[in-house]
Amino acid sequence: MVTETMMPVNGIEVCLETFGERTEPPLLLLAGDAGSMDWWDDEFCRRLAAGGRFVIRYDHRDTGRSTAFPPGTPYSGVDLMNDALGVLDALGVPAAHLVGFALGGALAQRLALEHPQRVLSLTLIATTAGDGDGTPPIQATGTTAVAVRTVPAIAVPVRTAAGEIDWSDRKSAVAGLVAEARARGGPFTPDEHQLRRLAERVYDRSADLAAGRINHHNAGYGPxxxxxxxxxxxxxxxxxxxLDERFPAEHPEELAAAIPEARLTWLDGVGHESPPPAVWNLVLAAMFA
Structure with a gap:
């Protein structure tokens, strides 16, 4: 069963959708920065639920149908983390498996540290260690603390056919979203037709794409x-x-080294993107191992 609903969370309205039975262990999907829940493929969510999980995805504030704010509205990565926590509270979920992409992975890490009793496991996709603040993380190994080398993220250029993107114009915004997905993806990225359908859905569900992108950029990762x-x-x-150019190989290696007993699984031919269908079998096998 799939349901989509609006729920009050931390003084705002959050749109969320669930897959599977509430009696199964809950799994919360956290999208990337300025990313609505649409970027978690419907069929991927159904396959997660078929594996015995009560799957929850939601629109971050300023994305999708969740509350939108004017450009420049101040909030932080901590507020975004608290929204994720609020989604669990709204559903009466005491603890969940967390699956986070990019910014969503950073929020999942913060949740595991600030509210460890609410987290059953972490799956961190296409993300980096902590918050990208330039401070080397510390890996605890017995009684010895080892500083792990810090690496910068790389800004991936966005190739568009028509210069500046007008995010208030449907045609321009859809073209921009498709161009971003293609620039950051790889050979397994969905084709342009599929990306266009997804981008149209994202645009049609969003109140103000431009404001959301500005506000999420300003929010950052938090302390x-x-x-x-x-x-x-x-x-x-x-x-x-x-093939992730935003967070090259040093990032996942650093992250796996910093978190005790973390497992690192490489997705060959995948860029900075939610897992494409070509690697779903590998992803699901690793998640349910």
Missing amino acids: PIRHRLGEITVPTLVLHGT
């Missing part, structure tokens, strides 16, 4: 947590594409 990653105790899986 530094890299030095605390060694405190995470839940089972952690790091999934990373071999």
Whole structure:
């Protein structure tokens, strides 16, 4: 069964959707920055639910049907984390498996540190250690603390056919979203027709794409947590594409080294993107191992 609904969370309205039975262990999907829940493929969610999970996806504030704010509205990555926590509260979920992409992975790490009793496991996809603040994280190994090398993220250029993107114009915004997905993807990225259908859905469900992108960029990741990653105790899986140019190979290696007993699984031919269908079998096998 699939349901979509609006719920009050932290003084705003959040749109969320569930897949599967409430009696199964809950799994919360956290999208990337300025990303609505649409970027979690419907069929991927159904396959997660078929694996015995009560799957929850939601629109971050300023994305999809959730509350939208004017450009420049101040909030932080901590507020975005608290929204995720509020989604669990709204559904009466005491603890969940967290699956986060990019910014969603950073929020999942913060949740595991700030509210460890609410987290059953972590799956961190196409993300980086902590918050990208430039401070080397500390890996606890017995009684010895080891500083892990810090690496910068890389800004991936967006190729568009028509210069500047007018995010208020449907045609321009859809073209921009498609161009971004293609620039950051790889050979398994859905074709242009599929991406266009997804981009149209994202645009049609969004109140103000431009404002959301500005506000999420300004929000950032929140206060530094890299030095605390060694405190995470839940089972952690790091999934990373071999063609991810935003967070090259050093990022997942650093993240897996910083979190005790974390597993790193490479997704060959995948870029900075939610897992495409070509690697779903590998992803699901790793998640349910």
